[in-house]
Amino acid sequence: MRVIVWITEGTWPVGVDAARSHAPDDADIVLLHVTPADVPGAAHGAFAGLLGRGHGERDPGTQLEHLAAASADQLLAQAAQRLGRSCARVEREVVAAAGGADLLVLARDGDRTHLGPRSLGPASRFIVDHAPCPVLLVWPEPAPGIDTIPLPPPHPPHHR
Secondary structure (H helix, E strand, O other): OEEEEEOOOOOHHHHHHHHHHHOOOOOEEEEEOOOOOHHHHHHHHHHHHHHOOOOHHHOHHHHHHHHHHHHHHHHHHHHHHHHOOOOEEEOOOHHHHHHHOOEEEEEOOOOOOOOOHHHOOHHHHHHHHHOOOOEEEEOOOOOOOHHHOOOOOOOOOOOO
């Protein structure tokens, strides 16, 4: 069995704990982190457009890329230590990585005060909707009560 655990900054411990609890001892576990490219990209663009013509060595985007990589390495190391067993560490697109998986573990990352679709952020919603394997979706803290389910949207009366 191959299990992918999506590691994100705010919710990684619960994903690792879920994999420890639900994956068999002989499972091939992959800890996956995706480093967003938008912040370093914006810094590269701003520097090139406004400040940095001819001074690539001072590009803050490069420093942000290095900081993001170091942060990802540290996060994956902490997750691997918490898992407490052999695992691979990967940094690439989550849906593509789940292509050969038997289970994908991820934690809710949206509004966690209510049950419902808004408990997933945009990236998690995309992954849940497109994952080519079963998904174990876990709450980072105890789930809110059933009374927090949003009311259904109003529907116009049917006319025949």
